Amino acid sequence: MSSDGEYFVVCKSPSIVPGSEPAVYFVMDDLGKFGRVWREADVDTTDYETVIRDLLSGQYSPSQVISFNIEEDWSRDVSSEVAEDLIQRCYLEKRELPTSLQAFVESHAKKTA
Numbered sequence: 001m002s003s004d005g006e007y008f009v010v011c012k013s014p015s016i017v018p019g020s021e022p023a024v025y026f027v028m029d030d031l032g033k034f035g036r037v038w039r040e041a042d043v044d045t046t047d048y049e050t051v052i053r054d055l056l057s058g059q060y061s062p063s064q065v066i067s068f069n070i071e072e073d074w075s076r077d078v079s080s081e082v083a084e085d086l087i088q089r090c091y092l093e094k095r096e097l098p099t100s101l102q103a104f105v106e107s108h109a110k111k112t113a
Helices: 048-056 079-092 099-108
Strands: 024-030 037-038 062-069 074-078
Touching: 024 048, 037 074, 048 062, 048 099, 062 079, 062 099, 079 099
Parallel strands: none
Antiparallel strands: 024 037, 024 062, 062 074
16 A cells, blocks of 8 residues: 555566466366366476377367466466467477367467458
8 A cells, every 4th residue: 555545456467587486277178068177187287388288189178278376476367378379389280180179279269350
């Protein structure tokens, strides 16, 4: 609070400073008629590259991807960024988008005219 009684809100953005705790990524998996779940994940498998690799290998039928960093005090839905990255990687690797990712990408990728 300032000296004149006003409150200030400070918004933090994800840091790109080396050495800070890495962000954690969780995938909400769509199990169809059984509902959606946050899959249990080993600490070593929650980094961005591992999650992308697991998505591309068909380990999930995702409906949402979230990221957080407790040390830096932020969390957010990264589904759109992940969907765009999946499209780009499949294009660069000259591979088809896995069937398990099609609904996710259609739902979250930015539409271009």
